[in-house]
Every structure is written in structure tokens, then in C-alpha cells.
Amino acid sequence: MGYRQLRTHAVTVAVAALMGASASVAQGNDAILDLLVKKGVINQREANNIREQADADMAKQMEVTSKTKVAPFLQSLEWAGDMRLRGEYFSFGDGVTNGTANNDRLRFRYRLRFGFIAKLQDWATVGVRLATGGTDGVSSNQTMGSYGSRKTIGLDQAYIAVTPPFADWMTLTGGKFDSKVMWQPAFGSPMVYDNDLCLEGAHERVAYSFGEQKQYTVFGSFGQFVMNENAAANDVYLLEFQLGAEAKTGPVKTTVAVGTYYTQNLGGVNRTAAEGLGGMSNNGNAVSAAGHYVDDFRVFYGRGETAWTINEKTILGTPNLITFSGEYLQNVNNGWESTGYGTRGWTGQITYGASKKQGQWQIGYQYKRLEANATWDMFTDSDWGSSGGTDRKGHVFMATYNIRDWWTLGMKTFVTEKISRSSGGTGGAAAGNSPADILRVQVDTVVKF
Numbered sequence: 001m002g003y004r005q006l007r008t009h010a011v012t013v014a015v016a017a018l019m020g021a022s023a024s025v026a027q028g029n030d031a032i033l034d035l036l037v038k039k040g041v042i043n044q045r046e047a048n049n050i051r052e053q054a055d056a057d058m059a060k061q062m063e064v065t066s067k068t069k070v071a072p073f074l075q076s077l078e079w080a081g082d083m084r085l086r087g088e089y090f091s092f093g094d095g096v097t098n099g100t101a102n103n104d105r106l107r108f109r110y111r112l113r114f115g116f117i118a119k120l121q122d123w124a125t126v127g128v129r130l131a132t133g134g135t136d137g138v139s140s141n142q143t144m145g146s147y148g149s150r151k152t153i154g155l156d157q158a159y160i161a162v163t164p165p166f167a168d169w170m171t172l173t174g175g176k177f178d179s180k181v182m183w184q185p186a187f188g189s190p191m192v193y194d195n196d197l198c199l200e201g202a203h204e205r206v207a208y209s210f211g212e213q214k215q216y217t218v219f220g221s222f223g224q225f226v227m228n229e230n231a232a233a234n235d236v237y238l239l240e241f242q243l244g245a246e247a248k249t250g251p252v253k254t255t256v257a258v259g260t261y262y263t264q265n266l267g268g269v270n271r272t273a274a275e276g277l278g279g280m281s282n283n284g285n286a287v288s289a290a291g292h293y294v295d296d297f298r299v300f301y302g303r304g305e306t307a308w309t310i311n312e313k314t315i316l317g318t319p320n321l322i323t324f325s326g327e328y329l330q331n332v333n334n335g336w337e338s339t340g341y342g343t344r345g346w347t348g349q350i351t352y353g354a355s356k357k358q359g360q361w362q363i364g365y366q367y368k369r370l371e372a373n374a375t376w377d378m379f380t381d382s383d384w385g386s387s388g389g390t391d392r393k394g395h396v397f398m399a400t401y402n403i404r405d406w407w408t409l410g411m412k413t414f415v416t417e418k419i420s421r422s423s424g425g426t427g428g429a430a431a432g433n434s435p436a437d438i439l440r441v442q443v444d445t446v447v448k449f
Contacts, residue, residue: 012309022397034146037305079367081114084446086141090386094435111143115131123163128178131156136281138194138382157198169372173203179379182221182242183257185305185325186410187349188366188396192261192301194388197379199238201225215248227263234265238376242410244303251309260300263376267295267335276327284370284390286378297376314329318353318360325349331374341391341420355400355408362400373418382443386434391415408449414440 013061033047036353042050090105115129125170126149131142134152173181179193186433227236244257271287286294294370305325315319331343351364370380372391382388394416401409417437 034177051056064322065105069442076119078117078119080116080350080449081112082446082448084111086110086443089439089441090251091439092386092434093379093439097112104209109221110144111140113140113152123165123168125161127157127159128155129157129162133196136382138197138379139386140196141232148260169206171205171210172202173205176200177203179361182223182240182259183219183255183392184303185242185255185327185349187327187347187368187382188327188364188370188398189414191327191345191347191368191370191380192299192375194382195380195384199225212250219244219246221259223261227266227267233269236266236269237264238262238263240310244355250305251311254304254306258300259303260298262298263296264377266293268292271328281387282370282377282380282382282389283387284392286372288335294339294373295333296335297331297336299329299331299375301327315353316361316363319351320353321350323349329374336373339373341373343373345370345374345390349396351398355402355410358402358405360402362398364396364398366398366426367394367420368396383412383414383440385414385418386438386440387434391419393419408444408446408448410442410444412444414438416440 021085030051033042033050036042037044037047054146072157077099086109088107089169090110093102111132114132115127118126118128120126130153131140132142132151132153134142134154140156155176157176157178159173159177161171161173161177163171176198179197179199182193182194184190186191201224202220203223205219207217209215221240222242223238223240225238225240227238229235238261240259240261242257242259244255244259246253248257269292271285271291271293288294303326305323307321307323310320310322326346326348329344336343345368347366347368347370349364349366351362353362354360368384370390370392372383376392377389377391380389384390385392393413397413397415400413403409415438418435
């Protein structure tokens, strides 16, 4: 083979490979071939052969691609996530020095959540979400430190939700899912369920709307949750039942709900073991000398919220909206009352504005009193006091601003004191919850994607 033939063969192979790499540059490749013919590097017959070979290779590639099967539901996945950065400061008053636990503290934290909702049908969805935070079920926060070590990410949600086509007034959910599927006002500090808590079990919601504009709704929620499955002892369950109504009358929307939740087989369970299973660090409930829960919980509650849109104008970019909300609850099981600690809780909150779109802001204030045995401390707000839980009273001040639709800046301040200390109580309810007056300040920035 002569030099010219060898060169021509090499050019032919190179150009053929280039043309076979992508159909999106076909017009550019044709121009290259025409230039090579014009320069005498290859002749027209060789250029045509290259084009034919490239077309054949592309046809084979398209045949392979067309045989690749993709599940139809993958085309309907809705991906979403958020990232929160937090600076948090603690100040302990009253000169209490209970070891290092009550030293003033400044820490930095972050929370990452990411997942998807797969729409299998118009009436059936599957939800999956991952989150930071380890095994703590009431907090997805991860504290910065440990010299930059890798942090854990776990399964935060995994559920199936079905709204049967023949009964669109009912939704059935099973798996691990957001506790906020049960209605409650958006309190700065929740009374029963922390906003990060995802319960495991089943939930049924029924709702019926009526009126000329469907402005009235009655609803019911029923939950059956697995707390601890134990082959060596009785399983622990939590059951909840709730009824409520919502009315929209002009600029006012009012929602009310009453309900009850109770546990089964919790009395006599060792608190430390129960915490270890769920990873929750909240405190406040009284326990026996052996560290066991005194009794099951039987809690009744009432909640209400009224949102009043004063007018359609905006005030400094935010809706002219004022919201009042409140809740009262009581644990009626006698075993808890016999400990000498309180079994009631109540809260009231007022907010102004809304923080949903760019330029909008909201400010709010809440007063909250949650006695030691009013509710199961493991599940309530993990930011209440120093380590979350019950047996505290105090104030919450809140402010948020939407820098962009996807970017929010917020601040929350807790000013709290221990209840049992102020009433002279000691013992189990005081053991795991700081007796100090506490100032806790959080500054957050949240990005949604």
C-alpha cells in the first residue's frame, strides 16, 4: 500500500468514527467531507462510502436504544429537596451549672433532605425521602464538627398513598410518612409531634366538602402507628383519632379539630431502651425508680385556627393576613397524675403575613406551657428548651423572609423555664431536662430545589 493510499485510508477511518459519534453533528460532518474532497485528500466515492457507513452505524445505535425499556412511572417522578444551614446559640440562666450540659453554647448545623414522589396513577403515589440526622426521629439536623468526618444519611420517608377512584373523599397511606398528615396549626413549637417526625404505620383520612363553592369541609383522621415490635414482650402501638371541620366565609378561614391519642403497652417499658430504639433525645416525662414509663398515655386535645385576610393589599410586600391559633391537651391516665407532675398543656399563637413567595415575610409570637406528663415527650418539639420534650413553659418569637421563591431567611427565639422546678418538683421529671432558664436563638437559611 502506497503512502497516499495509507493516508487516505487513515483519514477515511478517522472521519467515519467522527461521524458515527453523534447524529447531532451530521451537517458539520458533511461539510468536513466536502472540504476533504475539495482539497483532494479523498475522492467523492470515498466520501460517499463514509456517509453510508456512518448512516448504517447510526441505524444500529437507534435500534439498540429503542429496545431499552423504561418503566412508565419514571417519566412522572417529581424530585424535590431542601438544604438548611443553621447557627444556634444557647444561654443558661439562674447560675445553674449542671456539668457541661448547661454551659453557654454556640453551634452550627445543617439539614439535607432529598427525595421523590412517583405518580403511579392519578389515584396512587409512592413517596421516598432521604435525610441527614442519623437515628434521631425528631431532628434531621447534623452538627458541624468531628473534624469534618462523613455524616450519615438515612431513610426518612417511604410510603404508598391511595385515593380510590370510586371514593375520592378518602386517602389511605401506609409506610413511613410525615406526621403532619394529621392536621394541626403551624405552631412555631408543636405540642404533640415535632415537624421532622415521620411515623410508621397506617393512616386514613376522609373528607367531604359542601356548599355552593365547596367552602365547608368536614374531615376525620385515623392513625395506627407501630412504636416498638418486640418478640420478647408486648408490642407498643400508638393510635390516634381526630374529627374536624373547616369553613371559608369571605376573607376568613376557620379550622377546628378535636381528637385523642393513646398508647398500648408502653407502661413499664424502660425509657432508655425506648429512646435507643427511636434515637430520640427529648426528655420531661416522669419515670419510675427503675427508669420505666409510669403508664400508657391517654391524651385528649382540641385545636383551632382562624386566618383573616384583612384586605387584598400587601404591606411591604407581604399579604395583609393575620392568623390566630391555639391548642389545649390533657393526659387523663391516672398513673401519670399520681407522680405529682402536671398532665396538661396549652398554647396560643399569633402571626402576621405569609412567607411563600419572593419578597413576602411573616412574624409571629407563641406562648406555650407543656407540663411534664401532658404528652409523650419523645415526639414533641426537639427545639423546646435545651434538648426538647416537656416540662417547660415560655415564649417563642419568629420571623421569616423570602429572598427568592426558593430561598428563605428565618430567625426563631425561645425563652423558656422549667415548670417542675418552679413548683418545687424533683425526681424523674427533672432528671433529663435542664432546670435552668434558657435562651435559645436560631438563625436559618433554607434553599429549596
